[in-house]
Amino acid sequence: MVDDREIATRDGSGRGGFADRLGEIGRRGLLSLVRGLIQAVLALGVTLPLTIVTALSIAFIPLGVGIVLAPVFLTALRGVANQQRIWAEEWFGVRIPVPYRARPEKMGPFRRLGWLVSDPATWRDLLWCLLNVPLGFGLGLAAVVVLVYGLEGVFVAPWLAGVTDYGWGPFWMIGDYGVFGIVGTVVLAAALTVVSVPIASGLLRGHALFSQSLLAPTRTALTERVEHLAETRSDAVDVSAAELRRIERDLHDGAQARLVALSMNIGLAEEMMKHDPETAQKLLAEARSASGEALTELRGLVRGIHPPVLAERGLDGAVQALALSLPLPIDVRTDIPGRLQAPVESAAYFAVAEILANVVKHSQAQRAWIQAEHAGGRLQVIVGDDGIGGADPANGSGMRGIERRLAAFDGTMAVTSPQGGPTVVTMELPCALSSPKTLPSSGTA
Incomplete structure (x- = not known):
């Protein structure tokens, strides 16, 4: 037999689980709404003017003024593209590695311009910036509209029907069916709102995949990267082999030679102990000195491999x-x-x-x-x-x-x-x- 407290506990937990699910849907919907607005505003408010001024600065390079302006706007374009890479990974798990070539240590205006213009990733950034104007705005706005469409049916359409006695937008049947129409519309709009959350998220993820197709390293860049890694790995192996040879040489010429001499002195001291104790004592003193020198050399060798102070x-x-x-x-x-x-x-x-x-x-x-x-x-x-x-x-x-x-x-x-x-x-x-x-x-x- 189940008592009332157990029933209450089950009901409470069930309501809590349902409320948690609704809260999660609401949180995801709000995130998609904000992210859609960010992408739409970024497309029209940032990438559109940035595309225009960057293209003009490149066109003005032969006139001289572009030598100064083009690197500024191309660097700003890289900043926008890098921010898009961060959002793609943080929001949707779409990783977009940074493909740019290494920055030279010292750069004048001409070298900086050459470094930027000669990098294929720069032109892919510019192409992404150009295409992001319609795609970023369209996908971001579509995600917002899909979410707002259902919310409008829940909160706006019933109120407007009660005031004006006719339906609004897609929920035009409210005025024809009175209270029952309002309730049905609210239920329909709520279901649409729930469905719109994954749709909006899918639209924004599609934008992230579009960005990945242009902002990620190309196959050529990946090939160059693999070749560079193979070269540095070979260099690292050579360095390690040279380090091992040095350690072996130091052991052979230093500590090992002293330990051999130490062993010989101890052996001679054992033979001289009975017949010439004074000489044996001198040999033992030399052995003790040799052991201290061998220990010092071993400590130096250890410091050469990995200094204790570095670890500490x-x-x-x-x-x-x-x-x-x-x-x-x-x-x-x-x-x-x-x-x-x-x-x-x-x-x-x-x-x-x-x-x-x-x-x-x-x-x-x-x-x-x-x-x-x-x-x-x-x-x-x-x-x-x-x-x-x-x-x-x-x-x-x-x-x-x-x-x-x-x-x-x-x-x-x-x-x-x-x-x-x-x-x-x-x-x-x-x-x-x-x-x-x-x-x-x-x-x-």
């Missing part, structure tokens, strides 16, 4: 510790509000270490500086010195090794080093942050 304190702490170990004052400024991924930290650390080693050996500098910051999903590290300059990556295997190490992570390196100095090395690595940092991040070494 992150890139900023490791760079500060590295600066303190060098024989010249180094100003360190970092703004990294979290921990980087371990491979990226390691690559950036050893790149900085190699550059600082070059500063000490070749630059004749009195001071050096390091600036590291993370912003916009990228780590930028700048290492400079006031030395004699003349550094050229083409003439040094160390800098070429840095380039290969960074390229494995899609990183770049630019060197500015005129004769007489100063030398400035700028490195960039795309990366994300993980846990927040807890240590101070600036100082002077």
